[in-house]
Amino acid sequence: MLKTLMGGAALALAAALPLHAQVDIRKETQRWQQMIAEGSPAELFEIEGEALWKKKQGPKNVSLEGCDLGQGPGVVKAAYAQLPKYFADADRVMDLETRLLHCMTTLQSRSPQDATQRLYGNADRPSEMELLSVYIAGQSRGVPMAPGTRHVKEREAFELGQKLFFHRAGAWDFSCSSCHGEADKRIRMQYLPVMSQPEGVRKIVATWPSYLVRNAQVKTMQWRIWDCYRQMRWPEPVFGSEATVAITQYLTVTGQGEPYAGPGTKR
Amino acid sequence: MRATLGAGFTDVRVLMSHAMETGQRKDASGKVIPLHFIQNVTAKLNGKTVIEGEVSQAVSRNPVFSFRLKGGQKGDKLELSWLDNTGVTNKTDGTIA
Numbered sequence: 572m573l574k575t576l577m578g579g580a581a582l583a584l585a586a587a588l589p590l591h592a593q594v595d596i597r598k599e600t601q602r603w604q605q606m607i608a609e610g611s612p613a614e615l616f617e618i619e620g621e622a623l624w625k626k627k628q629g630p631k632n633v634s635l636e637g638c639d640l641g642q643g644p645g646v647v648k649a650a651y652a653q654l655p656k657y658f659a660d661a662d663r664v665m666d667l668e669t670r671l672l673h674c675m676t677t678l679q680s681r682s683p684q685d686a687t688q689r690l691y692g693n694a695d696r697p698s699e700m701e702l703l704s705v706y707i708a709g710q711s712r713g714v715p716m717a718p719g720t721r722h723v724k725e726r727e728a729f730e731l732g733q734k735l736f737f738h739r740a741g742a743w744d745f746s747c748s749s750c751h752g753e754a755d756k757r758i759r760m761q762y763l764p765v766m767s768q769p770e771g772v773r774k775i776v777a778t779w780p781s782y783l784v785r786n787a788q789v790k791t792m793q794w795r796i797w798d799c800y801r802q803m804r805w806p807e808p809v810f811g812s813e814a815t816v817a818i819t820q821y822l823t824v825t826g827q828g829e830p831y832a833g834p835g836t837k838r
Numbered sequence: 839m840r841a842t843l844g845a846g847f848t849d850v851r852v853l854m855s856h857a858m859e860t861g862q863r864k865d866a867s868g869k870v871i872p873l874h875f876i877q878n879v880t881a882k883l884n885g886k887t888v889i890e891g892e893v894s895q896a897v898s899r900n901p902v903f904s905f906r907l908k909g910g911q912k913g914d915k916l917e918l919s920w921l922d923n924t925g926v927t928n929k930t931d932g933t934i935a
Contacts, residue, residue, distance in 0.1 A: 610902070610904065612851065612853055612902040614840050614851070615839070615840060615851060615852070615853040615902065616853075618839075618840065694899050694900055695857075787898070787899065787900055
């Protein structure tokens with residue numbers, strides 16, 4: 572009796588298996604991503620970022636409202652979609668986070684130590700940088716991504732970023748392309764986008780900064796690159812350095828033209 | 839708080855900053871972190887209570903509460919307040935846009 576029962580159970584299992592095999596991981600992941608996006612609180616962090624943008628602070632007691640993000644002092648509309656770009660006043664290519672740091676240390680006269688004290692926040696201690704970036708980025712919704720590509724330094728940044736993307740080093744001899752250079756690679760259930768191709772990277776650059784469900788915070792692209800380097804076991808990259816900005820420049824130029832659809836929501 | 843007007847309804851989304859401690863966690867020195875969670879949530883539309891709810895310690899830290907109200911008009915005042923188990927109340931306001 573027991574034997575027949577078990578036999579029946581095994582048969583039922585075998586019958587159920589082909590059904591499971593048919594589950595399309597990509598589709599299921601997409602469905603899940605859609606669900607978390609619907610409940611995303613990203614917008615609520617934009618409100619906090621806006622308040623910080625207008626908050627007077629630093630030795631000069633001024634707000635960031637006079638900060639030039641590339642479209643003139645104080646212009647936030649569509650500013651994010653046109654970054655990174657070359658800024659003559661700093662004589663270098665800057666992405667949003669780097670430019671914000673620049674404004675904090677020049678316009679607001681804050682010390683670099685003060686401006687960089689919490690670049691990456693957590694649920695207990697939110698980061699000013701992360702909240703500001705999500706507010707500014709939100710002002711570019713629907714605007715096609717159009718980073719600077721004309722200035723010689725912008726082209727140099729692109730080329731440096733491209734080199735870095737494929738450069739293998741560190742304890743594990745990893746490069747960005749080890750994970751993001753080939754189709755159909757995945758970590759556990761998550762498929763990894765091919766970031767050296769426009770099709771793979773367009774949606775990525777159009778959704779950062781993003782709200783991350785796993786730590787209930789909004790995170791910047793600079794953080795994402797920092798975390799990739801941590802995962803690759805490279806030395807820790809410097810926030811807003813020539814290298815991290817160059818990678819952002821490389822990815823954004825590769826994915827240009829995509830209407831900005833963020834701030835996004837990710838795992 | 840963000841409150842957006844739809845056709846005959848208003849969608850409201852609020853972030854409540856709160857530690858939401860379950861009373862099960864321990865700190866670095868091994869001491870139990872005391873239970874600390876939101877117990878009651880009240881939503882008011884132009885001063886009139888529209889939602890009263892109870893929340894348990896099973897809800898995550900910094901919870902996001904979203905709900906749909908029947909009606910509502912541009913410029914209406916919304917207020918969401920919460921009371922936690924230590925007796926502390928907090929609130930956030932917004933305007934329907």
